[in-house]
Amino acid sequence: MKKVLTLVLVLCLALTAAACGGGGEESGGAAKDTLTWVQAADVTSLDPHVGKETPAVTVTSQIFDTLLTMDENNEPAPLLAESFEQLDERTYEFKLRQDVKFHDGEAMTADDVVFSLNRARESNYVSYVVDAISEVEKKDDYTVIVKTKEPYSPLLSALTVPFTAIVPQHAVEADEDAFALNPIGTGAYKFVEWKQGEYAKLEANPDYFQGAPKTQNLVMKVVPEASQRVIAIETGEADLAYNVSANDSKRVEEDENLQMFKGPSQSVSYLTINETNEKFADERVRQAIRYAIDKEAIVETMLYGAGEPADSVIPPSTFGFSAKIQKYEHNIEKAKELMADAGYPDGFSCTLSVTDDSVKNEICQVIQSQLKEIGIEVSIQTKEFGTWLDELGTGSHELSFAGWVCVTGDADYTYYSLLHSTQTGYPGNDAFLKNKDVDKLVIAARETAEPEKRQEYYDQLEELLGDLSPYAPLYYESVNVGASKKVSGFAPDPNGYHRLRNVEVTE
Numbered sequence: 001m002k003k004v005l006t007l008v009l010v011l012c013l014a015l016t017a018a019a020c021g022g023g024g025e026e027s028g029g030a031a032k033d034t035l036t037w038v039q040a041a042d043v044t045s046l047d048p049h050v051g052k053e054t055p056a057v058t059v060t061s062q063i064f065d066t067l068l069t070m071d072e073n074n075e076p077a078p079l080l081a082e083s084f085e086q087l088d089e090r091t092y093e094f095k096l097r098q099d100v101k102f103h104d105g106e107a108m109t110a111d112d113v114v115f116s117l118n119r120a121r122e123s124n125y126v127s128y129v130v131d132a133i134s135e136v137e138k139k140d141d142y143t144v145i146v147k148t149k150e151p152y153s154p155l156l157s158a159l160t161v162p163f164t165a166i167v168p169q170h171a172v173e174a175d176e177d178a179f180a181l182n183p184i185g186t187g188a189y190k191f192v193e194w195k196q197g198e199y200a201k202l203e204a205n206p207d208y209f210q211g212a213p214k215t216q217n218l219v220m221k222v223v224p225e226a227s228q229r230v231i232a233i234e235t236g237e238a239d240l241a242y243n244v245s246a247n248d249s250k251r252v253e254e255d256e257n258l259q260m261f262k263g264p265s266q267s268v269s270y271l272t273i274n275e276t277n278e279k280f281a282d283e284r285v286r287q288a289i290r291y292a293i294d295k296e297a298i299v300e301t302m303l304y305g306a307g308e309p310a311d312s313v314i315p316p317s318t319f320g321f322s323a324k325i326q327k328y329e330h331n332i333e334k335a336k337e338l339m340a341d342a343g344y345p346d347g348f349s350c351t352l353s354v355t356d357d358s359v360k361n362e363i364c365q366v367i368q369s370q371l372k373e374i375g376i377e378v379s380i381q382t383k384e385f386g387t388w389l390d391e392l393g394t395g396s397h398e399l400s401f402a403g404w405v406c407v408t409g410d411a412d413y414t415y416y417s418l419l420h421s422t423q424t425g426y427p428g429n430d431a432f433l434k435n436k437d438v439d440k441l442v443i444a445a446r447e448t449a450e451p452e453k454r455q456e457y458y459d460q461l462e463e464l465l466g467d468l469s470p471y472a473p474l475y476y477e478s479v480n481v482g483a484s485k486k487v488s489g490f491a492p493d494p495n496g497y498h499r500l501r502n503v504e505v506t507e
Contacts, residue, residue, distance in 0.1 A: 029506035034217040037240035038229045040357045041385035042197050042222045047180040048165035049123045054496045057162045059200050061497045064165035064185035076156035089151040096142040100209050102168045103190045110138040115169035126163035128417045128427045150447040157408035188213045188501040213501045224356045233482050239505045241482040245359045246306035252482040261481040261492045268313050271472040272400040276432045284342040286469035290328040291335035292374045299475050302363050310473035320411020320458040326466025335374045347375020354401040355385045364401050393426035405495045412446045431470035
């Protein structure tokens with residue numbers, strides 16, 4: 001386990017060290033009062049117990065805090081909790097800071113923590129993060145007891161996830177709908193405005209318990225087209241551009257006024273294969289799709305080498321990654337043979353849904369061409385992010401280009417969400433996989449304390465998944481953030497959330 005944590009630390013440090021073009025050196029000018037970033041998709045919800053997608057969390061993680069955070073060693077560390085202790089294999093005690101206030105001036109207490117964790121447990125969207133919890137109790141105004149149903153090793157890591165953020169009980173209970181549109185947190189920034197599909201605005205919280213942010217205002221703008229995000233930092237319309245395409249990275253690096261932050265991430269992209277659709281009910285069809293896709297070609301031609309071909313939904317830097325994954329090398333003849341064995345010698349037609357991100361659409365066109373070689377005629381359906389998300393949640397898709405971020409660095413976060421039969425739809429299992437053997441292994445691993453035994457379960461799980469193939473993993477992504485050289489203090493987040501409290505921009 002220590003070796004894995006060390007590897008994760010190295011990767012996280014590499015993100016910061018890999019900044020090109022001066023690494024955010026200050027220009028010596030006066031500080032601007034506003035930092036603007038551009039990203040590919042809009043916020044799905046400002047409620048942290050609903051909006052779990054990265055485009056939402058880039059905003060809400062500035063507004064809300066969690067009990068714990070990950071430290072420089074990638075270990076859970078205090079944040080809103082000033083200390084924590086494991087009392088027995090199922091019981092944890094959290095002592096809360098007594099100097100934390102919500103943005104409306106009300107003190108944060110144990111009542112808010114109990115309310116928030118129970119609310120997250122009941123959420124249709126994020127309960128998978130904390131549903132190992134059986135009970136949350138208030139011991140006194142600043143002490144909370146958390147009990148789990150069974151021993152649950154990843155609990156502390158789970159409480160660092162932004163979807164477990166602490167919200168004000170009084171505000172949510174007063175008007176939950178109003179709270180979702182005008183969120184109140186404890187974070188470094190306060191909510192100002194959200195114009196859906198266009199932008200969100202935040203302002204500094206001068207009373208933040210860790211100190212006031214360095215920049216007064218934050219503005220997030222939605223720019224789906226990757227090249228337009230780069231143009232935004234070239235022209236000065238924006239200071240940061242998230243998810244710079246590999247094709248545009250060199251352009252940023254060669255611009256003397258810009259800098260590029262690169263590094264590995266905890267993110268994987270894959271095709272979701274909806275097993276409830278009769279075309280994909282036979283695992284041989286799903287296997288054929290995996291053999292037909294040339295992942296190496298996608299990484300080289302579409303990502304320009306800025307990624308790594310994937311055969312698992314678990315990134316290699318994550319605890320629980322298995323060396324026993326079944327590798328699917330590009331093999332058209334094998335794919336055709338499997339299609340014939342499954343009763344589809346002439347193939348069939350299907351849809352492939354994808355968000356309106358330009359790079360993802362281009363990759364889908366490559367996949368469309370590759371699947372045509374085995375008789376699968378793919379119709380690409382480009383959707384607005386929220387519409388695409390609803391389609392996955394309801395299971396109305398056939399194939400879909402999707403992605404997942406293993407936020408905790410622990411395989412349980414991904415395996416439980418994407419594979420367990422109780423998590424179909426919105427929580428994450430949008431392949432709608434229901435397999436008793438998979439369920440047993442996922443639960444056995446999360447309820448086992450010994451890292452070596454957990455790894456054994458994950459090895460067995462990957463052996464099963466090699467045949468079941470509910471997903472067709474494509475590639476592990478890189479963090480690619482372009483920035484003006486006037487930006488300093490930026491530290492890229494492996495999960496893509498990028499907290500901005502310590503970032504400055506000079507004139």
